[in-house]
Amino acid sequence: xxxxxxxxxxxxxxxxxxxxxxxxxxxxxxxxxxxxxxxxxxxxxxxxxxxxxxxxxxxxxxxxxxxxxxxxxxxxxxxxxxxxxxxxxxxxxxxxxxxxxxxxxxxxxxxxxxxxxxxxxxxxxxxxxxxxxxxxxxxxxxxxxxxxxxxxxxxxxxxxxxxxxxxxxxxxxxxxxxxxxxxxxxxxxxxxxxxxxxxxxxxxxxxxxxxxxxx
Ligand SMILES: Nc1ncnc2c1ncn2[C@@H]1O[C@H](COP(=O)(O)OP(=O)(O)OP(=O)(O)O)[C@@H](O)[C@H]1O
Ligand SMILES: [Mg+2]
Numbered sequence: 202x203x204x205x206x207x208x209x210x211x212x213x214x215x216x217x218x219x220x221x222x223x224x225x226x227x228x229x230x231x232x233x234x235x236x237x238x239x240x241x242x243x244x245x246x247x248x249x250x251x252x253x254x255x256x257x258x259x260x261x262x263x264x265x266x267x268x269x270x271x272x273x274x275x276x277x278x279x280x281x282x283x284x285x286x287x288x289x290x291x292x293x294x295x296x297x298x299x300x301x302x303x304x305x306x307x308x309x310x311x312x313x314x315x316x317x318x319x320x321x322x323x324x325x326x327x328x329x330x331x332x333x334x335x336x337x338x339x340x341x342x343x344x345x346x347x348x349x350x351x352x353x354x355x356x357x358x359x360x361x362x363x364x365x366x367x368x369x370x371x372x373x374x375x376x377x378x379x380x381x382x383x384x385x386x387x388x389x390x391x392x393x394x395x396x397x398x399x400x401x402x403x404x405x406x407x408x409x410x411x412x413x414x415x416x
Contacts, residue, residue, distance in 0.1 A: 205294030215350035283331035315375025343392035
């Protein structure tokens with residue numbers, strides 16, 4: 202996969218993923234690292250999306266019909282991901298870039314696999330052919346209470362957020378289960394603290410992965 206590095210930021214809705222992903226990118230750019238895809242340097246990649254087809258799928262998932270069957274939802278996420286892996290992640294990693302993703306495969310495992318009850322292994326099996334070896338070197342899960350996440354959400358709620366706190370509780374349990382299952386890759390960070398304190402922990406976790414690179 203070249204000598205690029207893939208880092209993912211995960212957690213329930215409103216836990217602070219987009220905030221921390223942006224701050225992490227900034228910190229890595231400040232170190233002189235080649236962050237983000239070559240075509241959009243310095244930027245965070247978001248899932249679902251990040252490609253034209255992926256953004257179209259995102260629209261169905263977040264703003265489409267209220268009742269998508271769980272496997273429809275799972276396969277749409279996997280389809281958007283397959284496109285992102287093929288068009289953006291693989292080329293980026295091959296070119297030695299440091300890619301920060303706001304959600305990735307673990308969101309599918311936590312939401313559809315665990316919270317919706319399809320099974321972590323079953324959802325992993327659908328995603329594995331799309332993702333292949335484009336797995337994150339590090340996944341940071343921002344741990345917050347479901348009420349904190351929902352409380353932080355601003356603006357119009359998307360389809361998943363509208364389902365409310367019961368789903369978010371199961372998703373939080375799902376991420377905790379994933380952290381137990383993949384302890385080498387997934388690290389939990391307490392996201393209840395102020396933004397700067399969380400960012401300091403995230404940067405410290407990422408530092409060993411980019412040791413000796415940049416300027
Ligand atoms: N540590 C924090 N303490 C207090 N507020 C925060 C913290 N982190 C983020 N916020 C605020 O909470 C809101 C949600 O944060 P953010 O958009 O980063 O979360 P998210 O996980 O990306 O949400 P979503 O799942 O909806 O994409 C924003 O208004 C943000 O400014
Ligand atoms: Mg976000």
